[in-house]
Amino acid sequence: MSKKNAFYAQSGGVTAVINASACGVIETARQHGDQIGNVYAGRNGIIGALTEQLVDTSQESAEDIAALKHTPSGGFGSCRFKLKGLEESKREYERLIEIFKAHDIGYFFYNGGGDSADTCYKVSQLSEKLGFPVQAIHVPKTVDNDLPITDNCPGFGSVAKYIAVSTLEASFDVRSMAATSTKIFVIEVMGRHAGWIAAAGGLVEDNGIPVVILFPEVEFDQEKFLAKVKTKVDEFGYCTIVVSEGCHWPDGKFLAEQGTRDAFGHAQLGGAAPVVANMVKDALGLKFHWAVADYLQRAARHLASASDVEQAYALGKAAVEKALEGKNSIMPTVVRESSSPYKWSIGEAPLSEVANVEKMMPMAFITEDGFGITEGCKEYLYPLIQGEDYPPYNANGMPQYVTLKNILVLKKLAEFEVK
Amino acid sequence: MSKKNAFYAQSGGVTAVINASACGVIETARQHGDQIGNVYAGRNGIIGALTEQLVDTSQESAEDIAALKHTPSGGFGSCRFKLKGLEESKREYERLIEIFKAHDIGYFFYNGGGDSADTCYKVSQLSEKLGFPVQAIHVPKTVDNDLPITDNCPGFGSVAKYIAVSTLEASFDVRSMAATSTKIFVIEVMGRHAGWIAAAGGLVEDNGIPVVILFPEVEFDQEKFLAKVKTKVDEFGYCTIVVSEGCHWPDGKFLAEQGTRDAFGHAQLGGAAPVVANMVKDALGLKFHWAVADYLQRAARHLASASDVEQAYALGKAAVEKALEGKNSIMPTVVRESSSPYKWSIGEAPLSEVANVEKMMPMAFITEDGFGITEGCKEYLYPLIQGEDYPPYNANGMPQYVTLKNILVLKKLAEFEVK
Numbered sequence: 001m002s003k004k005n006a007f008y009a010q011s012g013g014v015t016a017v018i019n020a021s022a023c024g025v026i027e028t029a030r031q032h033g034d035q036i037g038n039v040y041a042g043r044n045g046i047i048g049a050l051t052e053q054l055v056d057t058s059q060e061s062a063e064d065i066a067a068l069k070h071t072p073s074g075g076f077g078s079c080r081f082k083l084k085g086l087e088e089s090k091r092e093y094e095r096l097i098e099i100f101k102a103h104d105i106g107y108f109f110y111n112g113g114g115d116s117a118d119t120c121y122k123v124s125q126l127s128e129k130l131g132f133p134v135q136a137i138h139v140p141k142t143v144d145n146d147l148p149i150t151d152n153c154p155g156f157g158s159v160a161k162y163i164a165v166s167t168l169e170a171s172f173d174v175r176s177m178a179a180t181s182t183k184i185f186v187i188e189v190m191g192r193h194a195g196w197i198a199a200a201g202g203l204v205e206d207n208g209i210p211v212v213i214l215f216p217e218v219e220f221d222q223e224k225f226l227a228k229v230k231t232k233v234d235e236f237g238y239c240t241i242v243v244s245e246g247c248h249w250p251d252g253k254f255l256a257e258q259g260t261r262d263a264f265g266h267a268q269l270g271g272a273a274p275v276v277a278n279m280v281k282d283a284l285g286l287k288f289h290w291a292v293a294d295y296l297q298r299a300a301r302h303l304a305s306a307s308d309v310e311q312a313y314a315l316g317k318a319a320v321e322k323a324l325e326g327k328n329s330i331m332p333t334v335v336r337e338s339s340s341p342y343k344w345s346i347g348e349a350p351l352s353e354v355a356n357v358e359k360m361m362p363m364a365f366i367t368e369d370g371f372g373i374t375e376g377c378k379e380y381l382y383p384l385i386q387g388e389d390y391p392p393y394n395a396n397g398m399p400q401y402v403t404l405k406n407i408l409v410l411k412k413l414a415e416f417e418v419k
Numbered sequence: 420m421s422k423k424n425a426f427y428a429q430s431g432g433v434t435a436v437i438n439a440s441a442c443g444v445i446e447t448a449r450q451h452g453d454q455i456g457n458v459y460a461g462r463n464g465i466i467g468a469l470t471e472q473l474v475d476t477s478q479e480s481a482e483d484i485a486a487l488k489h490t491p492s493g494g495f496g497s498c499r500f501k502l503k504g505l506e507e508s509k510r511e512y513e514r515l516i517e518i519f520k521a522h523d524i525g526y527f528f529y530n531g532g533g534d535s536a537d538t539c540y541k542v543s544q545l546s547e548k549l550g551f552p553v554q555a556i557h558v559p560k561t562v563d564n565d566l567p568i569t570d571n572c573p574g575f576g577s578v579a580k581y582i583a584v585s586t587l588e589a590s591f592d593v594r595s596m597a598a599t600s601t602k603i604f605v606i607e608v609m610g611r612h613a614g615w616i617a618a619a620g621g622l623v624e625d626n627g628i629p630v631v632i633l634f635p636e637v638e639f640d641q642e643k644f645l646a647k648v649k650t651k652v653d654e655f656g657y658c659t660i661v662v663s664e665g666c667h668w669p670d671g672k673f674l675a676e677q678g679t680r681d682a683f684g685h686a687q688l689g690g691a692a693p694v695v696a697n698m699v700k701d702a703l704g705l706k707f708h709w710a711v712a713d714y715l716q717r718a719a720r721h722l723a724s725a726s727d728v729e730q731a732y733a734l735g736k737a738a739v740e741k742a743l744e745g746k747n748s749i750m751p752t753v754v755r756e757s758s759s760p761y762k763w764s765i766g767e768a769p770l771s772e773v774a775n776v777e778k779m780m781p782m783a784f785i786t787e788d789g790f791g792i793t794e795g796c797k798e799y800l801y802p803l804i805q806g807e808d809y810p811p812y813n814a815n816g817m818p819q820y821v822t823l824k825n826i827l828v829l830k831k832l833a834e835f836e837v838k
Binding site for chain 2: 010013014016043044045047071072073074075077078079080081161164165166168169170172173174175176177178179180181185187203206207208271273274289290291292293294295296298299300301302303305307382385386387388390393395396397398399401403
């Protein structure tokens with residue numbers, strides 16, 4: 001096998017640990033310098049490949065690459081850009097081949113979620129369909145935890161830990177205030193289609209916290225919800241509510257789309273949390289506080305799960321190793337061997353079975369009344385938030401996250417307009 | 420001096436470290452068992468004293484009291500209830516004296532902010548004005564950092580660290596996405612009157628992040644604000660905005676009160692963050708994300724500042740030591756000896772000079788354009804967020820926060836109705 005360069009790119013919404021996968025890819029490639037030349041990273045994802053904006057990772061020090069392991073976000077930049085089918089996006093795939101040829105790229109590592117697994121699958125077919133030899137390996141990443149076959153997705157465990165811990169802390173707060181003040185705390189979490197992140201908020205129940213969860217999987221029933229909250233407040237004196245951004249009415253309309261308009265008549269893009277909080281106030285007259293975690297949750301490297309960081313790195317490493325074994329069109333996966341004690345290993349899935357398949361949360365993970373999580377769900381979740389992996393801090397008390405130099409290689413081709 | 424019991428209560432909004440002060444008070448009192456009998460804690464603050472709901476802290480193990488040091492929220496419960504002047508609230512002060520007599524209480528430790536400093540000051544006058552001997556010492560606590568004389572208030576340093584770190588992490592996130600997606604991230608922070616917490620978000624500038632801060636101290640000027648954001652986005656490709664909940668228009672109306680109404684015509688109690696985000700979208704057409712940290716920020720013990728925890732404990736300890744020295748009507752304070760290296764000691768302030776005085780942020784800490792913090796402000800803030808003081812975690816990956824038994828002592832008096 002002749003020595004080829006590798007291309008690596010980050011795709012879609014970033015996470016607290018996607019850079020740990022980048023670190024796994026680059027460090028492993030560097031260890032196999034006899035078989036892999038340089039790793040070129042796409043500046044802002046696949047857009048960087050199309051526009052020939054390739055980061056020369058050999059210009060980054062070993063120390064800075066190592067620091068990616070504890071740095072949140074996408075160190076090379078990410079993008080929201082989906083390639084369509086080989087016929088429909090032929091112009092783009094042909095451009096990719098030109099780029100691969102010009103820079104002698106034989107390995108394509110794509111780090112992302114469902115959409116990028118599909119793109120990666122198509123790139124893996126270039127060899128057969130457009131006659132260009134490239135090995136394409138997908139490195140899983142998504143806070144939504146919705147990729148199939150793999151037990152879980154890197155990025156999810158850290159969000160889950162952040163939401164579980166933050167919900168616990170805020171619940172302790174409202175418990176302290178409930179006698180004379182705030183009795184309801186609402187936290188809104190990510191998850192437009194799947195309630196995995198919301199489920200993590202449910203773990204606080206094991207700390208004696210009364211919690212009501214609003215999942216995207218369960219059609220919102222205002223009457224049942226208010227009755228549930230009232231029962232909890234009557235018993236405990238307060239209640240925590242975790243609402244998924246994807247929570248919706250039976251007609252499919254999101255709770256966040258309440259038809260609110262501001263003083264200028266513009267549609268108000270509020271969150272689900274204030275809607276739910278005001279609903280409880282109007283019906284039960286209870287004082288509330290609400291929070292919307294948004295990016296804070298998926299960027300919270302300061303509270304990353306150690307098992308998540310370890311897996312993110314291991315999957316990046318495995319992607320390179322499997323490429324060197326000659327594999328193409330696969331995604332390394334996490335295989336759960338046992339939950340208690342937590343044991344896992346690396347497996348692999350064919351991209352044909354990953355692309356365009358969304359893994360939903362099993363309904364067996366949601367309690368019968370639709371507002372809580374089951375013991376089975378907790379058994380699934382706890383291992384994923386196990387362990388703490390703190391970043392280093394400087395003397396001022398700030399985390400030492402790395403900003404890469406991101407020096408681009410010289411362009412060899414004509415400009416290309418991304419449409 | 421005959422051996423007397425002590426009363427301790429938590430007041431107002433709780434913090435990540437108010438329990439560390441409780442720990443300092445109780446552990447120090449236990450070390451002086453020859454001079455102080457039991458420590459009775461008010462169940463839900465001063466309300467617990469009035470209703471004779473006194474927690475018998477001697478029933479809590481040394482281990483659980485020690486665990487208060489790493490547990491956020493108010494372990495005994497807090498309340499929002501302000502005693503008025505000695506004449507106006509005579510009924511309540513007389514009740515307090517009855518309680519003190521019935522339970523042989525000679526020390527009153529009150530852990531709170533400005534309002535409770537005032538209450539504590541009035542209790543300290545009971546000796547002289549109503550003929551009952553009690554020593555009243557105030558233990559400072561407030562995330563708002565608005566108590567006078569003391570260099571800073573326990574609780575603030577940890578919120579500041581949480582906001583600085585979270586703003587940095589989310590800014591790295593938006594920087595990763597900005598090429599094709601989100602270009603504006605807005606985070607709303609606490610601080611109705613003072614911009615101390617918002618200022619902490621400004622520390623990310625030292626990490627190369629373009630940030631615009633909206634302080635309550637600076638009247639909101641929409642045109643100047645939008646121009647500032649546009650300049651940042653033009654230069655960096657993205658921008659982070661930190662908005663204080665207290666940010667307001669020249670007429671005093673909060674940004675959060677935009678006169679928005681929901682589908683049912685109810686006034687919509689939204690946050691300032693979505694208002695600012697939509698404003699930028701409408702004017703500049705930029706995609707945004709926004710977060711409202713709310714309770715998450717003041718409860719975030721998982722990311723407490725080590726100097727904050729240390730000071731919270733030290734001030735609780737000093738309160739007891741000063742009481743044993745025979746002092747009354749004072750508040751132990753933090754005295755800054757030097758910023759770099761950070762050195763501090765414990766001082767004291769007379770409550771007459773603390774009560775009803777609000778310390779504002781110096782205008783010299785805000786840049787001339789009103790949207791940033793000065794080097795002097797950074798020099799003030801960094802020491803307060805120095806060091807990490809992590810709580811212990813269990814095998815499941817959750818922090819081991821303590822829930823006290825909170826066993827009440829037997830009542831000796833008739834019922835009392837709190838009005």
